Amino acid sequence: MMRALRQATCVALLLQPAGALAQSSQFKGWAAVSQELSIRLAPQGHPFDLDEFLPSRSMDELLGTWTTFGTEHRFRNGMPNALNMTIWHAALSGFAKAVGQSCTSPRLVFHERFLTTLHALCAWPAPAARDEGVLFAFWTSVMGYNAGEHEYAAWRDFFLREYANQSATETVAAMTFAITMNPSFLLNR
Amino acid sequence: MAQPGAAAAVVDTGGVPEGPSLWQKRWWIDRTARLLRGGEGLGPEDDLGALLPLTKEQIARRFMLDERFGDAMLDFNLFFLGFKSDHLKSGSAYDRTVFDFPNAVAAAQSLLKDGDYFKLFDLEGPFYMAPLRSEPLDEPPQPGDEGLTPAQLRGKAMRESEAVFADALAFAQAKPAPRRADLCKTVEALADSGQTLTPQLHRAFDDAEIFALIRGEVLAQPLEMLAKVAEKACDEKTAPAAARKSLVEGLESALAQIRRAFAAIAEFEPDRYQPKSVLEFKRFALSAFPTKQKWLSFGFEQGMALGNSSTNFNRKRAAYMLKRFFCDDLIPIGFESPQEHVAGVHGSQTSCYACHHKLDPMAGFFRTYGAYFFDYARSPDIIFDDLASKDRALYEGVWKAASKLPAWNIGYIRSARFQSYNSYGASMGDLARILRSAPEVKRCLVKRLHEYIVAEDQTIDRSYLDYLTREFEAEAAANTSHAFKSTIVRLLQSAAYEQRDADPKRCYDRAPGSLPGEGPPCRVAFILSKNCAQCHNAAADDGAARLDVGSWILAPDGQRRIFRHLDDKLAQLSARDSLARVIERLSSTDASMRMPKGRVMGSDERQELFLWAQEELARILEQTRP
Numbered sequence: 014m015m016r017a018l019r020q021a022t023c024v025a026l027l028l029q030p031a032g033a034l035a036q037s038s039q040f041k042g043w044a045a046v047s048q049e050l051s052i053r054l055a056p057q058g059h060p061f062d063l064d065e066f067l068p069s070r071s072m073d074e075l076l077g078t079w080t081t082f083g084t085e086h087r088f089r090n091g092m093p094n095a096l097n098m099t100i101w102h103a104a105l106s107g108f109a110k111a112v113g114q115s116c117t118s119p120r121l122v123f124h125e126r127f128l129t130t131l132h133a134l135c136a137w138p139a140p141a142a143r144d145e146g147v148l149f150a151f152w153t154s155v156m157g158y159n160a161g162e163h164e165y166a167a168w169r170d171f172f173l174r175e176y177a178n179q180s181a182t183e184t185v186a187a188m189t190f191a192i193t194m195n196p197s198f199l200l201n202r
Numbered sequence: 203m204a205q206p207g208a209a210a211a212v213v214d215t216g217g218v219p220e221g222p223s224l225w226q227k228r229w230w231i232d233r234t235a236r237l238l239r240g241g242e243g244l245g246p247e248d249d250l251g252a253l254l255p256l257t258k259e260q261i262a263r264r265f266m267l268d269e270r271f272g273d274a275m276l277d278f279n280l281f282f283l284g285f286k287s288d289h290l291k292s293g294s295a296y297d298r299t300v301f302d303f304p305n306a307v308a309a310a311q312s313l314l315k316d317g318d319y320f321k322l323f324d325l326e327g328p329f330y331m332a333p334l335r336s337e338p339l340d341e342p343p344q345p346g347d348e349g350l351t352p353a354q355l356r357g358k359a360m361r362e363s364e365a366v367f368a369d370a371l372a373f374a375q376a377k378p379a380p381r382r383a384d385l386c387k388t389v390e391a392l393a394d395s396g397q398t399l400t401p402q403l404h405r406a407f408d409d410a411e412i413f414a415l416i417r418g419e420v421l422a423q424p425l426e427m428l429a430k431v432a433e434k435a436c437d438e439k440t441a442p443a444a445a446r447k448s449l450v451e452g453l454e455s456a457l458a459q460i461r462r463a464f465a466a467i468a469e470f471e472p473d474r475y476q477p478k479s480v481l482e483f484k485r486f487a488l489s490a491f492p493t494k495q496k497w498l499s500f501g502f503e504q505g506m507a508l509g510n511s512s513t514n515f516n517r518k519r520a521a522y523m524l525k526r527f528f529c530d531d532l533i534p535i536g537f538e539s540p541q542e543h544v545a546g547v548h549g550s551q552t553s554c555y556a557c558h559h560k561l562d563p564m565a566g567f568f569r570t571y572g573a574y575f576f577d578y579a580r581s582p583d584i585i586f587d588d589l590a591s592k593d594r595a596l597y598e599g600v601w602k603a604a605s606k607l608p609a610w611n612i613g614y615i616r617s618a619r620f621q622s623y624n625s626y627g628a629s630m631g632d633l634a635r636i637l638r639s640a641p642e643v644k645r646c647l648v649k650r651l652h653e654y655i656v657a658e659d660q661t662i663d664r665s666y667l668d669y670l671t672r673e674f675e676a677e678a679a680a681n682t683s684h685a686f687k688s689t690i691v692r693l694l695q696s697a698a699y700e701q702r703d704a705d706p707k708r709c710y711d712r713a714p715g716s717l718p719g720e721g722p723p724c725r726v727a728f729i730l731s732k733n734c735a736q737c738h739n740a741a742a743d744d745g746a747a748r749l750d751v752g753s754w755i756l757a758p759d760g761q762r763r764i765f766r767h768l769d770d771k772l773a774q775l776s777a778r779d780s781l782a783r784v785i786e787r788l789s790s791t792d793a794s795m796r797m798p799k800g801r802v803m804g805s806d807e808r809q810e811l812f813l814w815a816q817e818e819l820a821r822i823l824e825q826t827r828p
């Protein structure tokens with residue numbers, strides 16, 4: 014599992030936008046990322062409680078937040094740094110692991126349509142799971158259209174090549190982690 | 203390119219062939235959905251295929267019909283006011299803090315009903331009480347309160363308070379009638395019991411709720427009224443029968459006030475009231491509060507954030523108003539020397555007066571508001587957030603004008619030198635009227651909307667901002683909501699919004715008809731052309747021609763670009779010297795030096811040009827440091 018996560022992180026870093034001005038961008042914040050994942054993957058009206066994946070529940074503020082009290086609000090802690098990257102890594106690897114483990118025992122309650130895609134992907138490395146339609150559906154389910162097409166292609170090719178013989182649990186977790194650690198997913202723009 | 207499998211695709215592509223423009227449009231739709239539906243982007247329930255053939259305007263207008271658009275606009279309004287949060291809702295319930303900004307709520311509701319969006323600028327109006335707390339308080343329960351739910355505790359505390367008044371009334375109405383002295387003693391004791399009754403009632407409420415009880419003077423005013431009645435009725439000169447009648451009527455009135463207020467508060471028990479959309483936000487019946495006043499839009503959180511100490515003279519509140527409603531960050535760039543001598547604390551210190559000439563008159567609008575924006579207009583003293591108090595009349599005297607007109611030195615000051623440019627007033631109503639009519643406020647609103655929709659740090663060409671503002675103003679004359687929605691649509695169709703990885707320093711949009719040129723950077727080009735180019739252009743036939751603000755040529759060092767800017771010997775100045783002169787002329791307090799000469803330049807434009815020149819100069823100095 015550790016190998017998978019390390020490799021997936023490498024994919025995420027390699028997929029940074031070319032000529033990126035991403036350094037001027039900020040994280041969307043934990044609240045926005047949680048909401049995006051819930052809207053895309055959870056049943057309508059039943060958002061995930063992703064706080065359980067944070068190393069500590071109060072750490073959400075370190076991932077970018079508008080919320081404060083007693084002063085005017087401005088977005089704080091949104092600039093990527095070593096500390097908040099570590100927290101993002103810990104939280105999203107936990108989430109990715111839970112998605113991967115859902116191939117064998119459900120950890121999260123998913124929307125029916127995402128579940129259909131996930132079940133298809135959980136046949137990995139069988140050919141049915143490597144189908145272009147399944148991979149595309151999984152990518153868009155988690156990422157939406159935040160990233161460009163070339164990033165989808167890079168992600169797909171990497172997993173088809175490097176995870177050809179890995180288990181479904183490990184692969185799905187690594188795939189999820191690679192998408193959610195992608196700057197196009199985490200940053201405002 | 204990937205071809206999604208029809209069976210497994212979570213987002214239905216609608217059978218439309220893939221391609222970069224289609225992918226881009228999906229991204230645009232997802233981003234726009236997130237923006238206009240309170241953070242909720244496309245999900246499995248959305249029919250993307252049905253949206254793809256529509257134009258961007260049609261898609262945006264469709265999202266605006268969604269009830270979640272109300273959340274998006276409430277979120278923007280909070281952003282405009284400087285109090286945006288991560289969540290408007292936890293689950294399906296709105297966070298209680300969003301109820302704290304009544305002008306934001308009223309404007310969002312109006313926008314959904316195509317009403318008056320400029321309610322955002324109304325500083326007095328309705329009160330949207332939040333559903334009362336359903337989680338227990340942090341403090342341990344008092345003896346006798348153990349095991350009670352928050353609603354049960356509120357009921358108990360309100361009944362206890364009511365009983366104190368009811369008992370006094372029953373005593374007053376008893377047969378045979380009590381002696382006047384006994385009745386007076388009872389009423390006077392009740393009127394004097396605020397220090398006991400208040401904490402007894404407040405123990406069942408949290409800070410934000412107590413804030414409402416205090417501002418509504420739920421206990422204070424009935425008790426104050428009883429004190430006045432008792433003072434008069436218990437005077438020996440008043441006939442006993444008349445005194446008794448007066449005291450009974452006073453008690454009846456106080457009890458009725460308390461009951462009315464408690465009944466109105468009970469309407470907000472969470473089992474009765476839990477709005478699911480912005481339109482369901484319910485107004486509190488302010489007539490049920492003894493004060494019966496319009497509600498000041500500065501609520502509990504702003505009361506905390508914008509405290510006013512006894513030495514601050516409301517300047518923090520004034521700075522907030524200038525920053526949030528006028529986009530004036532009070533950069534100290536000097537000011538035009540007033541034509542008359544300036545008195546006051548900062549009058550002789552020009553560096554201070556650069557801000558205070560705007561700050562202090564704006565602060566005057568808040569002159570009767572003490573701690574937590576409590577209005578002391580009816581009181582001889584005013585109490586501040588540092589718990590100090592002052593004689594109110596003396597305190598207000600700070601803002602009395604030396605001249606007859608205006609009577610108060612209170613207003614929005616555009617020029618310290620030319621009074622005719624300024625907007626004066628005295629009350630919150632006057633300030634709201636200034637906000638509704640000032641062009642700077644509309645421009646600020648559009649600027650903030652650009653920041654909210656595109657990105658906070660994205661540079662905007664000032665001619666484009668002016669164009670957006672002009673269009674907004676023209677449409678707002680007929681309907682402010684339509685105008686606001688149209689401005690949103692324009693921004694959603696802008697080139698900057700289309701960028702996935704935008705360069706924050708680049709201007710992606712220009713006003714229709716303006717051509718990209720080789721001129722100065724877009725951040726300041728329009729400001730220069732609007733305020734400086736009339737004199738400082740190549741065709742000028744006087745000394746002003748030595749600076750051409752429309753040019754952008756290679757500096758003598760052959761590396762940087764700068765204005766064509768000649769010295770006395772008609773030699774081109776270095777970039778450093780040219781910028782230093784620009785800064786000096788922008789910030790000079792000497793009317794013969796200060797630019798633009800004899801004219802008033804908008805505060806935000808002077809600020810932007812000054813900051814740009816400073817940043818450029820700092821960059822040059824940094825690069826040339828040995």
